[in-house]
Amino acid sequence: MERRTYHHGDLRGALLDAAESLVRERGVDGWSLREASARVGVSPSAAYHHFASRDVLVRTLADRVLAGLGRRMANAAARADPAQRVVAAGRAYVRWAVEDPSVARLVFRGGSAEPAAAVTPHPHDVLSAELDRLAEAGVLSASARAGAEYVVWAALHGLATLLVDGLVHVDGPRALDREAERLVRTAITGLSHEPPRPVPRTGPRTRRYD
Amino acid sequence: MERRTYHHGDLRGALLDAAESLVRERGVDGWSLREASARVGVSPSAAYHHFASRDVLVRTLADRVLAGLGRRMANAAARADPAQRVVAAGRAYVRWAVEDPSVARLVFRGGSAEPAAAVTPHPHDVLSAELDRLAEAGVLSASARAGAEYVVWAALHGLATLLVDGLVHVDGPRALDREAERLVRTAITGLSHEPPRPVPRTGPRTRRYD
DNA sequence: CCGGCCATCTTAGCGGTGTTCAGAAACCGT
DNA sequence: ACGGTTTCTGAACACCGCTAAGATGGCCGG
Structure with missing residues (x-):
C-alpha cells in the first residue's frame, strides 16, 4: 500500500x-x-x-455489501425466463451466500450503520416485486400474496444461513441450485394452494437489514 | 458467588x-x-x-443449550393435536429463538465442541420424525418426503434467524405463531403438490449443528 | 493420624486489542 | 506566504485471551 x-x-x-x-x-x-x-x-x-468505532466500520461495510446482493438478484430475475424469475432470484440469493460465506455472515448478522440506510435494491424488495408479478399473473390470490415475500425470504434465508454456518452441506453447485429451486417452488405452490383468508393478511413488518 | x-x-x-x-x-x-x-x-x-480456550467454552455451551431446543420441539409435537404436530414443532422452534435471541444466536452460529456431539433429540431429527408420520399418513409421497426436512427446517430457520437478527419484526406472540404456522403449512402443502420425481431425491447431507 | 501426591486454583506477565487525545503534517483559500 | 482546517501520528490506557510457574488443600496409602 x-x-x-x-x-x-x-x-x-x-x-x-x-x-x-x-x-x-x-x-x-x-x-x-x-x-x-x-x-x-x-x-x-x-x-x-x-x-466512530470498529463496529461502525463493520456495519458500514455490511451495508455496502448488501446492495450487491440486491443487484445480483435483480439481474438474475431480469435475464431469466419469465416463468422462472422468482426462482432465479432465489437461486442468486443462496449462491451469493455460499460463494462468499464470510461476507454473507457479515451481512446476515444484521445491524446497520445508518438506520434509514437506503440499500437499493434491497433483496426483500426484489422478492416482493417478483411476487407482485405472480399475483398479477393470477397464480397468487390477493390473500396469498399478502406477506408472501416473508415466507419465500424466510425459506431462502434459512437455507443460506444453514449452509453458510455449516449446519447443512450440499455437494456441488448443481445440487445447490436444485435445493434452492425446490425451496421457492414449494413455497409458491404452497402459497397458491392456501385456503383464502377473510381479512387480507398483514404479515411481519419493518423489514430491514439494519 | x-x-x-x-x-x-x-x-x-x-x-x-x-x-x-x-x-x-x-x-x-x-x-x-x-x-x-x-x-x-x-x-x-x-x-x-x-x-482449552474461550472458544471451546462457548461451543460447549452451545451444545448444551441446543439439546433444550430439541426437547421443546419434541414436547410441543407430542402434546399437539395429531394433525398439528409438525406445526407445533415449528412454532416451538421460532418461539424458542425469539424468547432468548442471544442464546439462539449462539446456537445458530454453529461450531460444536465435539464433532460427534450426541445432541439428543436434535431439532432436525424431530422434524424428520414428524414428516415421516405425514408420509405414512399419505399426505406426502415418497419423492416429496425425500429431503423434506430440509425444506421445512430451512423455512423455520430462516424465520427464526431473520427475527433473531432483527432483520424483520413481528409484533406480539400471536402474530409470531401465525407466521410460523403459515410457514410450515405452506411448506407441507407445497411439498404435497410437488410433481412426482422419477428418482427419489437425495437432498442435502450431513445435517449437523457442529 | 500423618505425609505426600496431585488435581486444582492463583499470581504474574506477554503480546495484542479498541479507543482516546495531544500534537505534527500537509492541504487550501486568501 | 500564511493561517486555519483537515487529516494523520505517537503515546498511552484499560482490557483481552492465554501461558508458565508456584501456592493450596482434598485425598489416599501408610
Missing part, C-alpha cells in the same frame, strides 16, 4: 476495502482494526477520523 | 452457567472469559483447566 502524500486521499474507502478482504480471508471477527489500518499503510488511530 | 473451599467443586458447570447468563445479558460476544471467571469467584486462568 504505497502512499506518496501524507493525506491518504480516500482512507475511508480504503479501510472498507481492507476490511472486506480481511473478512473474506479470516472471517467476520478474525481480524483487528489495527491490522486493517496497517494494510492501508496508516496508523491505527487514523481510522477513528472516519468511523 | 460464595465459596467455602479452595477447590470449587464444579467449576466447569459453574463457568458454563455464568457464560450462559452473560450471553443472555450482553450477547454472544459482549463479555470476556475473565468476567465469567470473576462472576464465579475464581481467577481468570482457572478456566483453562476445564476448557
Whole structure:
C-alpha cells in the first residue's frame, strides 16, 4: 500500500476495502482494526477520523455489501425466463451466500450503520416485486400474496444461513441450485394452494437489514 | 458467588452457567472469559483447566443449550393435536429463538465442541420424525418426503434467524405463531403438490449443528 | 493420624486489542 | 506566504485471551 502524500486521499474507502478482504480471508471477527489500518499503510488511530468505532466500520461495510446482493438478484430475475424469475432470484440469493460465506455472515448478522440506510435494491424488495408479478399473473390470490415475500425470504434465508454456518452441506453447485429451486417452488405452490383468508393478511413488518 | 473451599467443586458447570447468563445479558460476544471467571469467584486462568480456550467454552455451551431446543420441539409435537404436530414443532422452534435471541444466536452460529456431539433429540431429527408420520399418513409421497426436512427446517430457520437478527419484526406472540404456522403449512402443502420425481431425491447431507 | 501426591486454583506477565487525545503534517483559500 | 482546517501520528490506557510457574488443600496409602 504505497502512499506518496501524507493525506491518504480516500482512507475511508480504503479501510472498507481492507476490511472486506480481511473478512473474506479470516472471517467476520478474525481480524483487528489495527491490522486493517496497517494494510492501508496508516496508523491505527487514523481510522477513528472516519468511523466512530470498529463496529461502525463493520456495519458500514455490511451495508455496502448488501446492495450487491440486491443487484445480483435483480439481474438474475431480469435475464431469466419469465416463468422462472422468482426462482432465479432465489437461486442468486443462496449462491451469493455460499460463494462468499464470510461476507454473507457479515451481512446476515444484521445491524446497520445508518438506520434509514437506503440499500437499493434491497433483496426483500426484489422478492416482493417478483411476487407482485405472480399475483398479477393470477397464480397468487390477493390473500396469498399478502406477506408472501416473508415466507419465500424466510425459506431462502434459512437455507443460506444453514449452509453458510455449516449446519447443512450440499455437494456441488448443481445440487445447490436444485435445493434452492425446490425451496421457492414449494413455497409458491404452497402459497397458491392456501385456503383464502377473510381479512387480507398483514404479515411481519419493518423489514430491514439494519 | 460464595465459596467455602479452595477447590470449587464444579467449576466447569459453574463457568458454563455464568457464560450462559452473560450471553443472555450482553450477547454472544459482549463479555470476556475473565468476567465469567470473576462472576464465579475464581481467577481468570482457572478456566483453562476445564476448557482449552474461550472458544471451546462457548461451543460447549452451545451444545448444551441446543439439546433444550430439541426437547421443546419434541414436547410441543407430542402434546399437539395429531394433525398439528409438525406445526407445533415449528412454532416451538421460532418461539424458542425469539424468547432468548442471544442464546439462539449462539446456537445458530454453529461450531460444536465435539464433532460427534450426541445432541439428543436434535431439532432436525424431530422434524424428520414428524414428516415421516405425514408420509405414512399419505399426505406426502415418497419423492416429496425425500429431503423434506430440509425444506421445512430451512423455512423455520430462516424465520427464526431473520427475527433473531432483527432483520424483520413481528409484533406480539400471536402474530409470531401465525407466521410460523403459515410457514410450515405452506411448506407441507407445497411439498404435497410437488410433481412426482422419477428418482427419489437425495437432498442435502450431513445435517449437523457442529 | 500423618505425609505426600496431585488435581486444582492463583499470581504474574506477554503480546495484542479498541479507543482516546495531544500534537505534527500537509492541504487550501486568501 | 500564511493561517486555519483537515487529516494523520505517537503515546498511552484499560482490557483481552492465554501461558508458565508456584501456592493450596482434598485425598489416599501408610
